[in-house]
Amino acid sequence: MTIKVGLIGAGVMGGDHARILSTSVGGAELVAVSDADRARAEAVAASYGGGVVADAEAVIGNDAVDAVIVASPDPTHKPLVLACLAAGKPVLCEKPLGLTTDECLEIIAAETALGKRLVQVGFMRRFDPGYVAMKTTLDSGDLGQALMLHCVHRNETAASYTTSENMIANTAVHEMDIARWLLGTDVARVTVVTPRPTRLARMQDPQILLFHMTDGVVVTVEVFVNCQYGYDVRGELVCEKGTATLTPPHDITLRQARHDGFGHPADWRPRFAEAYRVELQAWIDAAAGGPPAGASAWDGYAATAVAEAGLAALKSGATTEVTMADRPGLYD
């Protein structure tokens, strides 16, 4: 069975998803591409297949499209996911699911009314071999209980649209999801600490976020989106009897000219290449009738709820409670 995929948004992420889908995922074919900038859609379609269509509606309403990838900017996610649900089509929506918890709850209401899970959120770290190994180790019990998780999330330079606020809602949202997934608990409270900002950006950069999990585990997240030297994501899980630390995927350690080490990519695509591939394959397998995979709409909502608390904490300087609605049975 081949799942025919329509792509909305042919920028950095849409282009990468199209490439992976056409080169490294089984049972999928890219059949339709749309972008507000038609030239981008044409470039992606020319490289990876599919016809260029006028707009997002022409992807979602297209009879030849079985399933949809939404890789357009964050504010477009809610209306496009709702349109996919109205058309009864599986959708892989890039993170964040919505800009606010109200937006996410609208999506949850539409999906629960349908009574089946069609939404997967693009929290690809859940498929990263390093995070998977960390979770497997924790769940084995060999290290005892988790006590702390230390995270570092650095970008070489921030996109032009980045603000102090979306460092939380767009960037640290990955840690909001991975902490919940890895530790198997929710975030109860968020604190944001603001160090002296870099002079190389006009925003509160870096920031340190503290998540107090419901079972007492504490998560620290350094977000620094103008670190200058490259893309760098780190994680160390500290447990009662040992620790588990992510090792970035690099093929060689190079000793040369009095240096010993490895390179850092310019952005997230090389660092999480395998995660994106496995994420897409899992989504295609689910669309072909397998069990739902990856982060659900509920997980998307939960991450945005933590982000909302983080934004309030950034503004007030106070530790802020995360408030959550009751979880519908569809997501048990």
Ligand SMILES: NC(=O)C1=CN([C@@H]2O[C@H](COP(=O)(O)OP(=O)(O)OC[C@H]3O[C@@H](n4cnc5c(N)ncnc54)[C@H](O)[C@@H]3O)[C@@H](O)[C@H]2O)C=CC1
């Ligand atoms: N999972 C991950 O690691 C990452 C996820 N993202 C997420 O992916 C999404 C896209 O980000 P990027 O690819 O970096 O942005 P981008 O700016 O490179 O690409 C977005 C594209 O969407 C197009 N677009 C805008 N409105 C549209 C509409 N209504 N219909 C069709 N196309 C439209 C734009 O013309 C642009 O080509 C964002 O939601 C972002 O948060 C981004 C980077 C990494």
Ligand SMILES: O=C1[C@@H](O)[C@H](O)[C@@H](O)[C@H](O)[C@H]1O
């Ligand atoms: O989602 C992503 C970007 O939107 C965000 O800006 C980066 O900081 C993340 O590392 C990347 O995975």
